[in-house]
Amino acid sequence: MKKITSFTLALSMLLSCSTMTAFADDTPVNIEAALYDQLIGNGTYDTNEDGIISEDEFKQINYLNLDLADITSLDFLNELPGLRSLYLRNGSFSDFSFLKGFTSLSTLQLSNMPQVTDVSFIKDMNLDKCYLSGMDQITDEQRLELLRFQDAENGAVGFSNMIGALPQGLFVYSDISLAIENTDIACFDRAGVNPLQQSAAEIYGIANGSTTYSFSFKGEVIHTGTINIGTVTEYVTPSKANQELPGIYTSRVLRPGNTIVLHDGNLCAFENGSYSILRKNVKGFSDGSWNSQPIQ
Secondary structure, three states: OHHHHHHHHHHHHHHHHHHHHHHHHOOEOOOOHHHHHHHHHHOOOOOOOOOOOEHHHHHOOOEEEEEOOOOOOOHHHHHOOOOOEEEEEOOOOOOOHHHHHOOOOOEEEEEOOOOOOOOHHHHHOOOOEEEEEOOOOOOHHHHHHOOEEEOEEEEEEOOEEEEEEEOEOOOOHHHEEEEEOOOOOEEEOOOOOOOEOOOEEEEEEOOOEEEEEEEEEOOEEEEEEEEEEEOOOOOOOOOHHHOOOOOOOOOOOOOOOOEEEEEOOEEEEEEOOEEEEEEOOOOEEEOOEEEOOOOO
16 A cells, blocks of 8 residues: 555656646746737737747747837847847837847837937848838938938849838838939839839849939939949840749848849849859749749
8 A cells, every 4th residue: 555655646746747847838928017918919929829928939029019108128129039020109218229239120110209319220220111100200311311222233134123222111102202214224123113102112124234213302312323234144134024923022031132033933143243043943932932832
């Protein structure tokens, strides 16, 4: 009887420890309640749908949309190394300069924060898009100072490049325009539209040569940039007509700074006058991702 009792006790303790371990894996992440409530209420961050946001789930967040009204600290952002899109609104925080250390961010929005007067840190961030909504205290001059301009120095016939002022989103579309001087050399991917009411856009190389583009704000030219279009001699140059997809896109994520094109089922990168095949048998390509299914 004594041996059976000892065995039963040992088994009970073992099962108890196993249960505790299982519960430990499902422990909610240690963050302030106001933040946790927003995340769990969103419904998308609890990836295994167990009703709990664990530390592992929290650290996997790459998109975050928060109301800061009841948040007391922003230190939690340092635990999100893969954060790419950050939307923050309300609250009393006035200094967001620490965000320039978040090199993975591509989109940032700050909304309804009248106490924020210095946004110069955005100039040091490599953002694709930035929105300052309900922030009338930020002047046009401050917004213009945040822009970085991208030219097409090494474009090629049959390939696309991004030109213009980045990050996009700082101005209302009716105040800005982007125009190509000679559309026989390069045109916007939206055929026949010139100028565009946006700050940056894809262009498509049509013929060898050089031209310029201009970015204007409220009718005044702010920047004039260069477009140089050459030919890729090592490869049969893709034409717009033989693309598998109607749109042609580049991707900062996939290969920073390069031009990406889909041609004959191959995803190619063009840089410094030469090309390389990134992936074969690609069915589609858009915004930095591909579908590696054989073309039917």
